[in-house]
Amino acid sequence: MRTKLIFLTIALLLPLAVWSQERTHSQPIFDGKIVPKDRAYETFVSGDANNENHITLFHSIRFTADRSEFKRVTDLILEDANDAISKEMEIAQGNLTYALLVLPSSGTLNRFLGFQAKPSGQDGECSAIVVYIEGFTTINNLKKNYFTGK
Amino acid sequence: MTQDYWKQLIDKYFEAETTPEEERALRGFLALTDDPAFDEAKAVTGYFSAQRSRRAARIRVRTLTASLAAAAAIALVAILGHSTTPGTEDNCVIYAYGEKNTDRQAVLDDMNQTLAELFAGNQGPDVSAQLNEFFN
Numbered sequence: 001m002r003t004k005l006i007f008l009t010i011a012l013l014l015p016l017a018v019w020s021q022e023r024t025h026s027q028p029i030f031d032g033k034i035v036p037k038d039r040a041y042e043t044f045v046s047g048d049a050n051n052e053n054h055i056t057l058f059h060s061i062r063f064t065a066d067r068s069e070f071k072r073v074t075d076l077i078l079e080d081a082n083d084a085i086s087k088e089m090e091i092a093q094g095n096l097t098y099a100l101l102v103l104p105s106s107g108t109l110n111r112f113l114g115f116q117a118k119p120s121g122q123d124g125e126c127s128a129i130v131v132y133i134e135g136f137t138t139i140n141n142l143k144k145n146y147f148t149g150k
Numbered sequence: 151m152t153q154d155y156w157k158q159l160i161d162k163y164f165e166a167e168t169t170p171e172e173e174r175a176l177r178g179f180l181a182l183t184d185d186p187a188f189d190e191a192k193a194v195t196g197y198f199s200a201q202r203s204r205r206a207a208r209i210r211v212r213t214l215t216a217s218l219a220a221a222a223a224i225a226l227v228a229i230l231g232h233s234t235t236p237g238t239e240d241n242c243v244i245y246a247y248g249e250k251n252t253d254r255q256a257v258l259d260d261m262n263q264t265l266a267e268l269f270a271g272n273q274g275p276d277v278s279a280q281l282n283e284f285f286n
Contacts, residue, residue: 001211008218038248043260047240060264067284088271092278093285098271114268119280126284131268146265 024103024113025079029130034072035063053145056109057134064120064127070095073128077101077115084113086139102139109134112142153187160191 028034030042045058065073074096081087081101090098096115103111114131133142159176162168168176180192242257243250251257 001215004215005218008215008222037245040245041247042245043257043264044241044243044245045257045261058261058265060261062264070284092281095281095285097278097281100268100271116268117281119277119284124284126281129264129268131264142265143269146262146269147271 024132025083026073026076026113026130026132029073029076030059030061030132034076035065035069039063053135054137054141055133055135058131059133060129060131062127062129064122064125066125070117070126070128073130074115077113077130080113100139106134108136110136110138112139153185156183156188160188163191163195 032040040061040063042062043058043060046056077096077099080103081089081099084101084103086102088098088100089096095117097117099113099115101113103113105111112131112133114129114133116129118127118129120127137145156176156179159168159172163173163176177195180188180195183192242254243252244257244260245251
């Protein structure tokens with residue numbers, strides 16, 4: 001009987017563990033906990049809105065960050081990079097300026113995280129964008145569909 | 151109440167004709183009496199009481215087990231449904247510095263532009279030099 005209860009408790013908690021893995025280390029960025037949302041430009045697309053590209057979820061957030069905020073953002077991106085199946089990254093003077101990560105899949109959905117830093121034109125500030133994508137597409141298809149050949 | 155009353159009540163108990171109140175009264179009497187005439191009845195009713203307690207405990211455990219199983223099943227189905235169902239509802243929205251825009255085309259255009267910028271990759275030496283200024 002005790003064994004049954006233990007297995008049932010595990011069965012109850014296991015789905016919570018699965019659910020928590022679907023989140024990324026970068027989630028606080030999207031939650032506005034690094035740069036508040038009133039200073040951010042956020043885009044969210046889900047469902048069949050972008051069915052033709054096989055993207056089921058698109059979530060991006062753009063913001064301008066000071067050095068401290070930028071460091072916190074890139075630290076979180078680098079944590080996700082540690083879990084990534086594949087990664088493309090650019091580092092300048094020890095600072096992350098670009099990342100394209102293929103994250104572990106969630107069920108049948110592929111997951112990707114992108115990061116890009118840009119000059120803001122303001123001293124002591126840098127613009128950045130973080131993008132999270134879920135879908136049945138692949139990284140190669142995304143590149144083929146969106147690479148403009150610059 | 152006389153000894154005969156209790157003996158009649160015991161006979162009634164063994165014939166399963168006692169009411170719950172009569173059973174409680176009988177158990178209370180048997181718990182207190184030292185009369186050896188009731189020793190046999192005390193032994194038997196004590197066994198049945200133990201059996202009832204164990205049965206009640208088993209029912210409680212079965213109920214708890216069933217509840218936990220149901221909760222686990224519901225949680226598992228909910229989580230699997232959330233993780234594998236690709237966006238059960240269409241949602242297109244921009245939050246521009248706190249202001250909401252649900253113009254579908256505007257949102258999709260923004261998404262496509264963002265992805266084009268992201269997959270353009272390396273931004274060139276001028277951009278890198280400006281970023282270096284920030285990092286210094």
